Amino acid sequence: MKNRILSIIVLFVIALFVLWFLCPAIAGIFSASDGHNQFDGENSAMPSYSAPPTPSPTPVTPEPKPLYTYYSIKENKPDHDLSIHVLELDPSNPELLVRPVSSHNNYLFGYAFLSEMSDAWQANAAVNAGFSHSNGLLGGLYVIDGELYTPATGRYPALFLKDGKAFIKDAKTNIRVEGDGVVLDDLFYNKYSEENGLYVFTPSYGTKNRIKKSHLNAYVSNGEVRGLILRSESYEIPKDGFLISAIGKEARARLEKLVKTGMRLELKYDVVIEGEIASGHDWGYECGSWILRDYEIVAPDSDGWVGTLRNRVPRTAVGVREDGTMVFIVVDGRQKGLSDGMTIRELGQKLLELGVKDAANLDGGASSEMIIEGEIVNSPSAGRERMVACGFIIKRKQ
Template sequence: MKRWTKLAGMMVLTLVVLWFSCPFEGSENGPEEGHLLSPPPTPGVSSSPVPTALPETGETHGEHEPPFLYEKQVKETAHGPVVMHFLEIDMRSDKAGVKPVTSHRTLFGYEYLSVMAKNSNALAAVNGGFSHPNGLPGGMLYSNKTLKTPATGNFPVLFLLEDKAVIADATQKIWLQSKERASDPVFFNRYSDYEGIYVFTPIYGSSDRIEKPHLCAVVRNGKVTDMVSANEPVSIPSDGFLVSAVGADAERRLKGFIAVGQEVEIKTELKTSAPLDGEYVSAYECGSWIVKDGINVCPDSDGWVGTLLTRAPRTAVGIKSDGTLVFVVVDGRNKDISIGVSGPELAGLMIERGVMQAAMLDGGASSEMIIGDTIVNNPSAGRERLISSCFVIFKK
């Protein structure tokens, strides 16, 4: 009996040791939302980042202003400290540029910011905006002269031109055009949540991901090569696109619009609330407006994150009156380091910085900024979180 008692005691002691040496660490949200935590950060979190430390950009010190500037600020408030990380980019610089990057270079999936930054040879990187389950962008994404996903019309879009940036509301119409006529507006590279006609390009993936009855028109090199009825996902041709009709009415309309052998192309029309005055190189849909014409317009809640009135880690992007692009990451959820800010407080910080237009990006444990190969902020989970997209500063 004593032997079993001693053995049981040793087992309990072993479990206690394992519990304290391997504590449970998890995210606030499930994997389906993309909020996945990494192993200890790579590169490691900087315990004392130097505000003026910049990676090598090729500038001769003192000869020109650097193409971007990183600055850390600590603000003491009655509620506790607030730590802010600002990254400013001169859009007119011929030394560095800005672009959005998705995980794995596709529309689906997640990666750590450090991985995306490394794969892009980035001088600096900041977490991006919001996504649907599995990483599909939450709104407009345009890069490499290709529309990946369209504007929703619900949130502002950051347009990046060769020498400037514009934040504007945007709506986008997409349709199919044959020699004879135009189709009604179609869904483009998005989940088939509703009945209707959907268009999928190769960037969407290998198939349309539709697992219910639907009719497909396979388009290769601008010509319909096949019409397929299926109850499972249909492959997207690498040299064209796939048109999928979900629902009896949509199937009827697709049959009446095109047939095998017919030529068809995708057409788009974009309308913006502010003139772009040039061709944009990339575009990225953000979260809610927080600053318009230098005025704090942050709402009390956001369709992506819910309430904006609580203090939390935050990320935003804005534009100064001189055209400088500004990213800010505010640390939070740590009373000893930084308590975070509410949405309206974030807007106020941007206005103090001289920002005239600004919009929200993803926050919480996703808020992260990398300068060179160092994570300069303190992610609230103590490590990186898997995210679907980011912005990188690259050397031209």
Template structure:
């Protein structure tokens, strides 16, 4: 009996001892729970000031964290190590921060801030109460650079200020490596194509849209290719010209011309353009296979300085000659002209334009001698070009002669575009000492290495009349 009692006591002691040993892990689990609770994200809030947009993270205790950017600075990513969350996704009503996404990951909490554009930011903390907040700067300017090919530098500017967001591109090119040449849509004046198509057709390293144009593709402004005029202007407008070595010339240019058939002389109304009433138009092989004229005129085929034949309309244009197309008063003036009569064409553009093989007329001027010099009023440009912000295309040159092909987007949420004054300032920022405005609006497009860099305001590339392309020397 005594032994039995002793055994029971020993057994009870063993049971109690085992119970005490098993209780230890339960007691240590309490501090772990308290530790997790001490790293809890309890709320996420959003606020806006004049200078920044702030995302606030309410915490029980500040955990270790790391933060970095992705998507070329347009996404901010933050990890809160060892934390867990009771927070809901915040409502965002900012201009820079588009949304904030909070998720649980094995190592803690992942927070993603998606921005409308890359922006500077600052991370700050606060004790009592514990908070961590990210201030995203509302006004910013960021320029990134890359080298698409030797002798080329592509700069992308993203900016936000009191005017709004602006996105623009500038391609700087070494004229010792590349020559600038105009390219016609589909290889002729009478047609339209995208800048991408013209760049591919020419085998260019880059291209931008160039001259103003009519719906038919006819060039509106002076255009000279390989020494031949293929477009004319009715106003004194700005142009950029290139000599054989690639040196640039900027300034105003106008065109005048006369045609003499037999003993009759008549002023030129246009070159490679739609024939108007009582007008004389010169057509060369750059225009198209035929003149596309109606039956109400008369056309003289010129070869070797003589009238080779006479046609009524839509005449085939010889590659080794011209077609002189006349209507109304011009037709009456040449009524006595016959096959075999002498033919002479005189064209005047003044110096230096007459001796340059390449001239691209557009306008107005933006920069002259390193200063803003907008000549829209003097050149009588209409309000759709001169008033307000819009997508813009420009060509400039630096002090050491490097070419600048520039485009800014406009009429879109990511970019408001530029006024002519602002476009001049944009060109100055990238080192232009002279710069000219090209056609803009939905026509603005920059293609580099076969890739469209900007976002045209039409939603897709517009078919235009011509482009300025960079070809390897």
């Protein structure tokens, strides 16, 4: 009996040992067939999980900086009404192009509607500019992209742009022809001939010098004098150089004495701003009379372009604030019930109210005009556009 019990105990122990040995293997078989990973905390690798890919951020295109701010002002006073249009812009905006343009682009004579200039330049805004002679020749300094188109008169301030900053300063130009030991100065430059003297004409003046009296010409092509030619009719300006024309006995004698065929000559100029030779400016454009200088109204009662400035008429002006903001202003006038216009000093006071530090007059009267996105926003006093010789355009750079 005892032996049977002992045998049963031994068999039971052996069975337990066999089960203990076989259970992990069986568990592994079932785990594998179940599709679950086994982790024993020591030898098995941690289960790996793939996180869903992070979506790439959608690039956001920043809104372009506004090119300008336009607004109008209406005032009804006891003795007169006013309709004023203001265009403000930051010339340091890298997306902005602001510049003067002539009616015929690279040529100096003629007129065009401001809307035509605006369309030709695909401008976002445009304002009429300064004064011109009856033939459409610009009335003062116009220098842009390193080329002098017309010289300064020395009587009126000019608006300049340099390194994204606008400023208004008195300016003059020094022009000379030099080379091979010769210096010619005291010259008329791209100027319609009205008196005796030495004249210099560049291709921007046109194809010919427009002189219809006896005159001597030095034809300078690619820096070399190709000949001296006497003519009584308009003579050709070389496309690759310049023409020196002498009217009158003294000027002819001077040209014949100093300039010889085969000489090398170069046309040079300096723009002098308040006594210092300027360089690096994008452009300069001569305006009319000063209106404001350092927050002070300095406008005269009359000037050579306009005559009296004490009447209420349509006005256009340009100003610059302390922070560099350019301000164009157009005042409607000669239209009872809408706007009577301003005197020049009233315009100066309004510019002060707008925070302008320095300002200069531009062509007014029937020429006063402002265009915003292709629409004439002011009311021209003639009831329609007037042809002008030049304007300012504002557009987004391409």
